[in-house]
Structure formats: C-alpha cells, structure tokens
Amino acid sequence: MDGVSLSIGRGEMVGYIGPNGAGKSTTLKMLTGVLTPSSGDVSVCGLAPVPQRTRLALRIGVVFGQRSQLWWDLPLRESFRLLRHIYRVPAAEHAARLRRCRSLLDLDAFLDTPVRQLSLGQRMRGELTAALxxxxxxxFLDEPTIGLDVVSKQAVRSFLAELGSSGDVTLVLTTHDLADIERLCERLVVIDHGRVVHDGSIEALHARYGSRRSIVADLAEPLPDGFELPGTTLAGVTANGHRVTFVLESSTAGAAVAGLVAAVDVRDLSLLEPDIEDVVARLYSATGAP
Structure with missing residues (x-):
C-alpha cells in the first residue's frame, strides 16, 4: 500500500474497487485484523484491528464470496444456532434478526438443508445472514455476488440495499461486478497499485474520466450520405441503416436530439447513460493499470 488514507462514516455504503493486485484484499485483511500494517494506523469502530481482534470480531461482519463461515454438514438452521452461542447473542435479539433475514432473503425453503447441499445462491444468502x-x-463484503445467477444476484442486492437504507450498518463492498456498485453504493473508492485514484461519487467518476452518453435513434429512412450531427460522433449504424447511435462529445443531449429530429424523420429515440465499466476502464488506462 502506498499512502492510502480513508475515513468511512457510520452508515455509509462504500464501493472499494480496483484491478487484480491493486491492494483491495490487503486493505480488507488489515481492516478485519488478519494482517498487521507495516506502517501507518488502522482503526475500525475505534479499535486497533490486530491487537483488539477479539473485541472487533463482535462488532463487524465479514462475507467473502469464496469462503464460508457455515458448518458444511449441518443444516443451515443449526449453523445460525451455533453462531448465536459463539457471539453470545441474547435469544430474543437473535430471533428478531433471523426473522428479518428469513423474510428478506427467503430462507425458509432451505433452513433445514445441510450447507453442502445448498446452491451457491442459497449459501450466499446464508452467509449474509450469518454475518448479521x-x-x-x-x-465487509468481498465479492458477495460472484458466480451467482441473475435471480440470486438480485435477491442479494435487494437485501443489501434494504440493509444499507436503514443506516444502522456501514457497508464496505469490494467486487468486480460493477452493477453491484451502481445498485448499492453512493461513494466509490478506486485503488490502483496501492494508491487511491478516485474517492467520490459514481457521477464524479463519470465526469472526471470523460464518460459519454449516447443517443440511439430509430429512423424512418437511413441517414443521408455524409450526415453529421454537431457535437457528436456517429458510433454505429444497424438494422439496414434505420438504427443509429451517436456518442455525445461536446453537445448537450437536448441540443443533439433537437438537431437530429430537425434533420431526419425519427420514429423512436432513447438516451443511454454511460456504463461504469467503460468509465473504470478509462480510469485504469489513464493510471497505467494492467
């Protein structure tokens, strides 16, 4: 790590992303007390993660997409019961939290199924419950939707969005699935080669790295030869010339749409927002990331 300095407030939902080898997992391991930083200071919930790791464990939850905190051969319900005793959670509090997770994550159908027989999506819902x-x-969430099908991803994202909206839990999410970030996080921290290269909103990232919106129009007739729309670049022509895509360069969307409608017969039109994956690719390119 190279001079990383971050402060995350209570109730924030923060996406923490970067290319492979950037330092994401190293940061999480330091924050959760697995690794001791070689220099600098780390504080989570007012505690030093390594020397106060046992106390910290009672105040944080961790979900790693490739690792499990559940007992492989026990029914899911029994894993939850064991965790209640390990963390010494009062029975009424445990029951209330489990009731909420059962409802929001739809756990009842497989509560009595051994963990080893669960699908990946079912197990991840169990992991989230166990962590809470x-x-x-x-x-702390490390790749919580990795390998999940579309339905399971949606269930996990909806649950985390509901959890984050309450403001009771601070969420720190690392992922390669940028749709998770767009769906869940108001703040995005991008790390590259151990350095923070962006810390702000997704909108600020779009603005900083020149992401561009696109206009997709269905036309009554193909564009005339040599047609140009000021302030845009013609990015694609499909459907025998009847569907065109213009990327906004220096023009506003309103001006470009008005110019297009005035010049040709437009049957349908849509404005596409920039894809965050394209924005992050531009960022990595600008910072020399692999």
Missing amino acids: LHGPEVL
Whole structure:
C-alpha cells in the first residue's frame, strides 16, 4: 500500500474497487485484523484491528464470496444456532434478526438443508445472514455476488440495499461486478497499485474520466450520405441503416436530439447513460493499470 488514507462514516455504503493486485484484499485483511500494517494506523469502530481482534470480531461482519463461515454438514438452521452461542447473542435479539433475514432473503425453503447441499445462491444468502445475526456495526463484503445467477444476484442486492437504507450498518463492498456498485453504493473508492485514484461519487467518476452518453435513434429512412450531427460522433449504424447511435462529445443531449429530429424523420429515440465499466476502464488506462 502506498499512502492510502480513508475515513468511512457510520452508515455509509462504500464501493472499494480496483484491478487484480491493486491492494483491495490487503486493505480488507488489515481492516478485519488478519494482517498487521507495516506502517501507518488502522482503526475500525475505534479499535486497533490486530491487537483488539477479539473485541472487533463482535462488532463487524465479514462475507467473502469464496469462503464460508457455515458448518458444511449441518443444516443451515443449526449453523445460525451455533453462531448465536459463539457471539453470545441474547435469544430474543437473535430471533428478531433471523426473522428479518428469513423474510428478506427467503430462507425458509432451505433452513433445514445441510450447507453442502445448498446452491451457491442459497449459501450466499446464508452467509449474509450469518454475518448479521450478532448485530455488527460494519459489514465487509468481498465479492458477495460472484458466480451467482441473475435471480440470486438480485435477491442479494435487494437485501443489501434494504440493509444499507436503514443506516444502522456501514457497508464496505469490494467486487468486480460493477452493477453491484451502481445498485448499492453512493461513494466509490478506486485503488490502483496501492494508491487511491478516485474517492467520490459514481457521477464524479463519470465526469472526471470523460464518460459519454449516447443517443440511439430509430429512423424512418437511413441517414443521408455524409450526415453529421454537431457535437457528436456517429458510433454505429444497424438494422439496414434505420438504427443509429451517436456518442455525445461536446453537445448537450437536448441540443443533439433537437438537431437530429430537425434533420431526419425519427420514429423512436432513447438516451443511454454511460456504463461504469467503460468509465473504470478509462480510469485504469489513464493510471497505467494492467
């Protein structure tokens, strides 16, 4: 790590992304007390993660997409019961939190199924529940939707969005699935080669790295030869010339649309927002990331 300095407030939902080898997992391991930083200071919930790791464990939850905190051969319900005793959670609090997770994550159909027989999507819903039953103040999520099908991803994202909206839990999310970031996080931190290269909103990232909106129009007739729309670049022509895509360069969307409608017969039109994956690719290119 190279001079990384971050402060995350209570109740924030922060996306933490970067290319492979950028330092994401190293940061999470330092924040959760797995690794000791070689220099600098780390504080989570007012505690030093390594020397106060046992106390910290009672106040944070961790979900790693490739690792499990559930007992492989036990029914999911029994894993939850064991975790209640490990964290010494009062029975009434445990029951209330489990009830909420059962409802929002639709757990009842497989609560009595051994963990080893669960699908990946079912297991991830179980992992999220296990991480929350002791009422953590901070939840660290590392690739929580990796390998999940579309339905399972949506279930996990909806649950996390509901969780984050309450403001009771701080969420720190690392992922390669940028749709997770767009759906869940108001703040995005991008790290590259151990350095923070962006810390702000997704909108600020779009503005900083020149992401561009596109106009897709269905036309009654193909564009005339040599047609130009000021302030845009013609990016594609399909459907035998009847569908065209213009990328906004220096023009506003309103001016470009008005110019197009005035010049040709437009049957339908849509404005596409920039894809965050394209924006992050531009960022990595600008910073020399692999």
